[in-house]
Amino acid sequence: MRNQKGFSLIELLIVVAIILIIAAIAIPSLLRAKISADESAAAASIRQISTAQISYAAAYPLVGYAATLATLGPADVSCSAGPNSTNACILDNVLSSGVKSGYSFVSVGSAGGSGNPNSQFFSGSAPNNYNVTGVRNFCMVTDGVLRINPGPAAIAPDYAGCAAYPIAQ
Secondary structure, three states: OOOOOOOOHHHHHHHHHHHHHHHHHHHHHHHHHHHHHHHHHHHHHHHHHHHHHHHHHHHOOOOEOOOOHHHHOOOOOOOOOOOOOOOOOOOOHHHHOOEEOOEEEEEEEEEOOOOOOEEEEEEEEEEOOEOOOEOOEEEEEOOOOOEEEOOOOOOOOOHHHHHOOOEOO
8 A cells, every 4th residue: 555645636626615715705705894994984084174174264264164175285295384275284195185095085165255265165085996995975065964975976066966965874
């Protein structure tokens, strides 16, 4: 009788098949967990942007809410020039760039009439790659209520579009 050292081909194929079955079960769960984490980060970022808008309006009452998302951030990474009405240094440079954690962000302040301070704002987000980085859009308007749109639509176009979304639970 021959002395056997090592594994047979059948034994190795069985082990590989078991590993593939485990991977087929685990990978979709990991992807859903990543989507959930990205969506949580997006919702938190919308809240952070809205808080920054309120802080900006309090700091610069003649301007009202910031006209753009970039206005809420720094002109450079360190904000060495200090805060002013065009670069408020309230948000970090990553979020004020408009892209973070697989989501795109926008924030717009608007005035009731020409020459008036911006009296309302809209902040919105949408996944960069639907079904990979997220499956829901988030937005918030001046009332401070987080709303969601569970669909592949782009960022809500304006204040009224966001106000029509259902409230996030």
